[in-house]
Amino acid sequence: MAIPYRCPNCKTNRSRFNFIQQVPAYMKIHPETGEIIEEYTSENLEAYHFKYSGPQYKLQCGTCGSIGEEQSFAAFGSMNQP
Numbered sequence: 001m002a003i004p005y006r007c008p009n010c011k012t013n014r015s016r017f018n019f020i021q022q023v024p025a026y027m028k029i030h031p032e033t034g035e036i037i038e039e040y041t042s043e044n045l046e047a048y049h050f051k052y053s054g055p056q057y058k059l060q061c062g063t064c065g066s067i068g069e070e071q072s073f074a075a076f077g078s079m080n081q082p
C-alpha cells in the first residue's frame with residue numbers, strides 16, 4: 001500500500017526520501033575491552049538476548065536531511081495541505 005509522505009521538519013518535501021534499513025547486528029562483546037566475542041543472527045540468538053523489535057526502516061528527508069520515524073512522515077503526509 002502506497003502512503004504519501006511529507007517531511008515534518010521542512011514541511012515542503014513530499015517526493016525525495018532516503019529509506020534507511022534498520023538491520024540489527026547481534027553480538028556479544030567483552031564487558032571490559034569491548035572486543036567482539038560472538039556474533040549472532042536472529043535465528044541463533046540466545047534466549048535471553050533481546051531481539052530487535054524497532055521499525056524496519058527510518059526515513060531521511062532528501063531536502064533538509066532530517067531523520068525520523070516513518071509514521072511521523074506518514075502522519076504529516078496525510079494531513080491537509082497548508
Ligand SMILES: [Zn+2]
Pocket residue numbers: 007008009010011012013061062063064065066
Ligand atoms: Zn525536510
